[in-house]
Amino acid sequence: MKGRNFSKVQAFPLQMVLIVPFVLQIFGAVGLVGYLSFKNGQKTVQELAERLMDQTNNKVEQHLDAYLSIPHRVNQINAAAIEMGLLDVRDRQTISKYFWHLMQAYDVSYIAIGLITGEGTGAARYDGKTVTIDDWSAKLPNNGKNYATDNQGNRIRVNNTFSYNNFNQSWYTEPIKAGKPIWSRIYSWNKDNDLYITAATGRPIYDAQKRLLGMVGADIHLLKLSQFLRRLEVSRSGQVFIVERNGMLIANSSNQTPFSVLNHQIHRLKATHSPDPVVKEIAKQIQQNLQGFESITEAKKLQLEWQGERNYVYVNPWRDQYGLDWLVVVSVPEKVFMSKIKAHTQITIALCLGALAIAVLIGYFTSVWITLPILRMNLASQAIASGKLDQKINFSHIQELNILTQSFNYMAGKLSEFFTALEASKAELEDRVEQRTADLTTALTELQRTQAQVIQGEKMSSLGQLVAGVAHEINNPVNFIYGNITHLNAYTQDLLRMIHLYQERHPSDDPEVQALATEIDLDFLVEDLQKILSSMNMGTERIRSIVLSLRNFSRIDEAEFKAVDIHEGIESTLLILQHRLKDQPERPAIEVIRDYGNLPLIECYAGQLNQVLMNILVNAIDALDELNIKRTYEEIKANPSRITIRTSVNDTQWMEIAIADNGPGIPEQSKNRIFDPFFTTKPVGKGTGMGMAISYQIITQKHSGKLECFSTVGQGSEFRIQVPIRQKNSVLV
Structure with a gap:
């Protein structure tokens, strides 16, 4: 018998019991330290990446604020000089020389003036060093000449001629239409086989009488933004690029240009079509995750996966007061920071394996030392079990x-x-x-x-x-x-x-x-x-009728016998249960039939009697719901669920309440136990089995009445409550 009992329990050798927990403890401790170290490293990496991206974004914003404000300052200076009469717009030679000197002081690629007469002049720096002068009249074609200049800004010879019309240029027409300084659309052009993408700004000019004279404008090379982005520290391992709201690239920190060249013509690219794969993939994922570039109204920090590696991405809107609305995107790959953390993790794993091997050896020798005396005790115990009670064990060194x-x-x-x-x-x-x-x-x-x-x-x-x-x-x-x-x-x-x-x-x-x-x-x-x-x-x-019903049902101030209207308590209980009686999506409303007799006021504990009514009505509704689950909506409508409440007076001394339903009924074996404590036929969690037991005690012990159950399976159930109309030895309050 004992052997069979022990065979039912899975037993482990004592050596394993001593070794395994010791090994698991060491392995778990070292592994947990390594895991926490790795997680803390990841968190530190994220904080470093976010700090680096914040610093980079601040540098880019500061550079954009400074660089893109230059042409507006130049235009403001020129417009003020013309309005005050310091410059004569008809003296194009003097104005062009003045523009030449401004080119020495400001980092712009072109400064020009276009008059409403069609004339104009400007100073240009095409190669980034030499400044030339353009001058054009109103008479097309070949109305313009490009002049080489000396070191004082004087015209020394004609380089070439060209045709130029102010009224076809966006830097001229768009500010005129707006009536205020704005940026024109970004455009591209080539000069002497050099390719440029340019942002231009224009400002209307007026004379002292506030009459429109024309437009002053200034251009900047946007490729200089890419040169600035390449000099940023983050560009060595990550990417920084600037896009318009329509997704067109403006500048990037990669070695690839933000445009393509076909037949010596510039074609601007969307960021999602960039030749740089990192810029291209990040732009695509930003569009997918943020529903397009147009929807970004505030700074966003993202973690994007690309080629199995995580990239920290910072997207920040940048705007100026003249209508520019760009997005600055900074991306830093996680691997830049994770190399040392991975090396430390590998060292931790090696230390863990070494500690594990040492723990196994120590645990083995310790277990042998401990188990030998226990084995001797085991042999002695077996001998006692066989009836040899004169056993004695020698002492050990533990x-x-x-x-x-x-x-x-x-x-x-x-x-x-x-x-x-x-x-x-x-x-x-x-x-x-x-x-x-x-x-x-x-x-x-x-x-x-x-x-x-x-x-x-x-x-x-x-x-x-x-x-x-x-x-x-x-x-x-x-x-x-x-x-x-x-x-x-x-x-x-x-x-x-x-x-x-x-x-x-x-x-x-x-x-x-x-x-x-x-x-x-x-x-x-x-x-x-x-x-x-x-x-x-x-x-x-x-609402007043509902409040009155709630007060009638609670009867909180009626702890003693009191003569009450039973029908009022029934109606209050039905009102509280109305949410379960009314129409449901899966069934029609449960019909309540009232067959009230002419009852006098009944002496009772009103609150406790309401509790009994509540328990019986809830059980009736539960029984009908249980039956309705098995029937379709049409079947229920054809044979509706029904609860009948009948009140009457018996022998002038007793009040009777009968509550009947047409539910599934109660089996005979369950009906005999219906009033037993803790007996319930409901699923676990839907009933305690105490409702009917408590109701039985309230009626029989508190009110000296009767509570009976009559049920036929398949036809329904009926509960009858009989309570004396007047309680013996009661004192009405």
Whole structure:
């Protein structure tokens, strides 16, 4: 028998028990340290990446603010000089020389003036060093000449001729149309086989009498933005690029140009078509994750995966006061920071494996040293089990095992003595156990019943206090509203009569009055206002009836016998359960049939009797719902669920309430136990089995009445409550 019992338990060798936890502890500790170190490293990497991206974005914004403000400052200086009369717009030679000197002071690629007459002049720096002068008249074609200059800005020879029309240039036409300084669209051009993409800004100019003279403009090379981005520290490992809201590239930090060249013509590229694969992939993922570049209104920090690696990406809108709306994108790959962390992780893994090997060796030798004395004790125990009680074990070199050995030897000596005494007391012990078991069973049953009654009583008391409190708090504002609706209705009728009288006595064709009447739809307002007041009155009446039902149901102030209207308690309970009786998506409403007799006031505990009604009605609804689950909506409609409530007086001394349903009925074996504590046929979690037991106690013990159940499977169930109309020895309050 003992051998079979031990075989049912999975046992492990003591050596394994000693070694495995020790090894797991070391491995877990080292592994946890390594894991936390790795995670902290990742967190540090993210913080470093975000800090680097913030710093880079600040540098880019500062550079954009400084670089892109230059042409506006130049235009402002030129417009002010012309408006004050310091420059004569008709003296194009002097103006072009003045522009030449401005080119020495400001980092712009072109400064020009275009007049409303079609004439104009400008200074250009095409190769980044030499400044030339353009001058054109209004007469096309070949109306322009490009001049080489000396170191004082004087024209020395004609380089070439060209045709130029102010009125076809966006830097001229767009500010004229806007009437204020703005940026033109980014455009591209080539000069002497050099390719450029340029941003131009224009500013209308006026004379002292505020008459429009034309336009001053200045251009900058956007390729210089790419040169600046390549000099940033983050560009060595990451990417920085600038795009317009339509996704077109403006500048990037890669070695690839932000445009393509076909037949010596520049074609601007979208960021999603960039020849640089990193820029291309990041732009695509930004579009997917943020629903396009146009929707980005604030700075965004993202973590994007590309080719199995994580990239930290920072997208920030940049705007200026003249209409530019760009996005600055900074990307830093995680691998830049993770190389050292991975190396430390590998070292941690190696240390973990080494510690594991050492732990296995130490654990093995320790287990051998511990298990030898235990094995000897095991052999002695087996001998005792076979009936050889004169066993004695020698001591070892482990103090705790010596104590155990001493105890074992003492136990072996005492075991023989106790064995004889045990047989003698066995019979007496069995008798005591049997008697004590019977006593405990009786006490346990009584304790369960008492405990359940106390718990249910506390629950219903708390529920009654809660319902009464809610009803009281709702009642005050509802009475206030209800009391003022009458006055509000009277005031409204007076105002409407006043409006009608005014319309009759003072008809007006004032367009403003007519427009306002049409706008507010005066006729509809007058008609609907009265409907609203009527609706508000009905709503407050409904709320007051609900509050009254809640107060009637709670009966928080009726802890003693009191003569009450039973029908009022039934109606309050039905109102509380209305949410379960009304139409549901899966079934029609449960029909409630009231067959009320002529009852006098009944002496009872009103709150407790309401509790019984609630328990029976809830069980009836649950039974009908259980039946309806198995039927279709049409089947339920053809044979509707029904609860019948009948009240009557029996023998002039008894009040009877019968609550019947047409549900599935209760099987005979369950009906016999329906009032037992903790008995329920509901699934786990839907019933405690105490509702009907408590109801039975309330009716039979508190009210000296009867509670009976009649049921036929397939036809339904009926509960009958009989309570004396007058309680013996009761004192009405």
